[in-house]
Amino acid sequence: MHADSSRRQFFQRLFNGSFLLVGLGLTACRGEANPADETGESKAAADCDDLSGLSEQELKLRENFGYLPKSPVADNQCSNCNLWIPNATDPSCGKCLLFKGPVYAVGHCTSWAPQT
Ligand code: SF4
Known part of the structure; x- marks a missing residue:
């Protein structure tokens, strides 16, 4: 026992x-x-479609600006817009001064403005 x-x-x-x-x-x-997860930047860079951190109001704002992940206008895209915020670790996905959330470099919205 x-x-x-x-x-x-x-x-x-x-x-x-x-x-x-x-x-x-x-x-x-x-x-x-994911060593850079603490900053939140690597997650945004990894998935430019991830809008899970945005509120309904922030999502509506993106929609109101007519944001599209692929620009329908030749030569006008987020990466050559004056309001584009580039991402140092992922050039294909940055941010915009007008609204929150990730923005594709090849994206576009109705407020596109040429870089000065
Ligand atoms: S203003 Fe529009 S076109 Fe310019 S970076 Fe923002 S979403 Fe892209």
């Missing part, structure tokens, strides 16, 4: 310790995969 109890305790400790190590390993891996 005593030997069964000791064996059970041994396996319980082993089992608990394994989960602790796996949990620590997963936490460490998550940290390495």
